[in-house]
Amino acid sequence: MGIWILNASLAAGGNELKKKHVFANGERIEQIVDAGEALPDMAGHTVIDAQGKLLAPGLIDMHVHLREPGFEYKEDIASGTRSAARGGFTAIACMPNTRPVIDTVETVQYVLNKAQTEGIVRVLPYGCITKNELGRELTDFDALKEAGVIGYTDDGVGVQSAQMMKDAMAKAASIGMPVIAHCEDNTLVEGAAVSEGAFARKHGLKGIPNESEAIHVGRDILLAEATGVHYHVCHVSTEQSVRLIRQAKQIGIKVTAEVCPHHLLLSDEDIPGMDANWKMNPPLRTPRDVQACIEGLVDGTIDIVVTDHAPHSEEEKARGMQLAPFGIVGFETAFPLLYTKFVATGQWTLEFLLDKMTKLPAQVFGLPWGTIEVGKTADLTLIDLETEKKVNPAEFLSKGRNTPFTGWSLKGWPTLTIVGGNVVWSE
Numbered sequence: 001m002g003i004w005i006l007n008a009s010l011a012a013g014g015n016e017l018k019k020k021h022v023f024a025n026g027e028r029i030e031q032i033v034d035a036g037e038a039l040p041d042m043a044g045h046t047v048i049d050a051q052g053k054l055l056a057p058g059l060i061d062m063h064v065h066l067r068e069p070g071f072e073y074k075e076d077i078a079s080g081t082r083s084a085a086r087g088g089f090t091a092i093a094c095m096p097n098t099r100p101v102i103d104t105v106e107t108v109q110y111v112l113n114k115a116q117t118e119g120i121v122r123v124l125p126y127g128c129i130t131k132n133e134l135g136r137e138l139t140d141f142d143a144l145k146e147a148g149v150i151g152y153t154d155d156g157v158g159v160q161s162a163q164m165m166k167d168a169m170a171k172a173a174s175i176g177m178p179v180i181a182h183c184e185d186n187t188l189v190e191g192a193a194v195s196e197g198a199f200a201r202k203h204g205l206k207g208i209p210n211e212s213e214a215i216h217v218g219r220d221i222l223l224a225e226a227t228g229v230h231y232h233v234c235h236v237s238t239e240q241s242v243r244l245i246r247q248a249k250q251i252g253i254k255v256t257a258e259v260c261p262h263h264l265l266l267s268d269e270d271i272p273g274m275d276a277n278w279k280m281n282p283p284l285r286t287p288r289d290v291q292a293c294i295e296g297l298v299d300g301t302i303d304i305v306v307t308d309h310a311p312h313s314e315e316e317k318a319r320g321m322q323l324a325p326f327g328i329v330g331f332e333t334a335f336p337l338l339y340t341k342f343v344a345t346g347q348w349t350l351e352f353l354l355d356k357m358t359k360l361p362a363q364v365f366g367l368p369w370g371t372i373e374v375g376k377t378a379d380l381t382l383i384d385l386e387t388e389k390k391v392n393p394a395e396f397l398s399k400g401r402n403t404p405f406t407g408w409s410l411k412g413w414p415t416l417t418i419v420g421g422n423v424v425w426s427e
């Protein structure tokens with residue numbers, strides 16, 4: 001049995017939409033017909049009337065934390081993938097900073113098995129660069145690749161040793177795999193919870209300087225040049241990082257980069273007080289950095305948008321700005337935030353935003369999804385571009401409620417998510 005999605009608006013370049021009927025037969029998209037044409041026989045198939053809503057390729061998020069194994073009180077694969085589906089995501093790449101960390105074949109298999117039995121969207125695991133993310137010894141890249149990881153990263157911490165990073169890149173390059181880097185020099189950060197800037201000054205807090213990120217970006221670009229690896233920069237947040245990546249791309253170094261919605265929408269000047277729902281790593285930077293990240297995304301320096309969905313418990317976040325863990329949830333607000341603030345305001349086209357969340361992540365990581373075409377996998381998301389609704393963390397399917405966007409009035413809410421031709425979530 002297949003699914004007919006009738007009267008869907010498909011993005012057709014710029015802000016243009018074309019009304020179509022789309023037929024997914026099993027896993028694949030089998031037909032796309034203009035809404036004006038005579039309807040084919042739909043007998044025996046499920047029929048969904050999209051009523052003009054946007055039908056987008058399933059969103060792809062290349063940086064998320066599912067917390068399983070080990071931190072199931074924050075999130076697990078069941079809740080995390082449901083939260084992702086509610087956000088319109090059909091494929092998500094999960095970070096290995098779990099407990100144990102994903103640094104062995106067994107842990108990779110554990111995550112993949114759980115994803116298969118309890119997950120409702122595609123889960124692509126990353127493996128660690130170093131054992132236990134301690135920065136001392138490389139993991140077995142070959143074995144992890146064989147087990148199914150899509151790249152290597154110690155996300156949560158920076159790889160402090162340049163030699164370790166160079167060895168990692170050389171090895172990854174030799175087996176055609178990417179290195180994904182959380183860029184942070186610990187010696188420049190020590191104990192700081194927010195960025196250097198107006199908020200830290202006002203509250204007399206030690207600040208995280210921009211260089212703590214950019215020093216790693218610069219170092220790693222040189223190492224990527226030397227090793228030829230595909231180097232991907234996590235959650236870019238500073239003007240300096242954007243500049244370095246832009247220059248590296250200009251001279252042909254194989255570097256790609258991602259940015260999170262919060263680093264495009266919030267600066268440290270927006271932090272209302274000592275509320276840890278505004279605490280994440282990298283921290284909210286200055287308005288100038290926000291502007292640079294937007295410019296970087298627009299000119300292609302930054303390739304893709306990711307959420308860095310990082311759920312924590314309420315108890316953890318209640319410890320206050322200084323003591324609470326870094327991180328905010330992201331799945332269930334990402335598309336509405338960016339649609340409302342950048343597309344509905346006319347700064348970006350719909351096509352631009354969709355590309356950054358579908359086609360380009362697939363392209364950057366060599367994944368077979370991200371477009372709506374006959375013959376391709378039916379990973380699809382229906383999105384209501386009209387209805388305005390307030391962000392209400394109590395409704396989240398994530399176990400995490402830690403968001404700074406509570407109460408924001410947004411449009412662009414996903415209403416139905418299809419993975420491989422199956423409806424996995426609907427409003």
Ligand SMILES: NC(=O)N[C@@H](CC(=O)O)C(=O)O
Pocket residue numbers: 065097155156157182279280281282308310311325326327328
């Ligand atoms: N981004 C965050 O603030 N936190 C992440 C770690 C990370 O992405 O570096 C987490 O695991 O909680």
Ligand SMILES: [Zn+2]
Pocket residue numbers: 155156157182183234235281282
């Ligand atoms: Zn990180």
Ligand SMILES: [Zn+2]
Pocket residue numbers: 063064065095155156308310
């Ligand atoms: Zn992360």
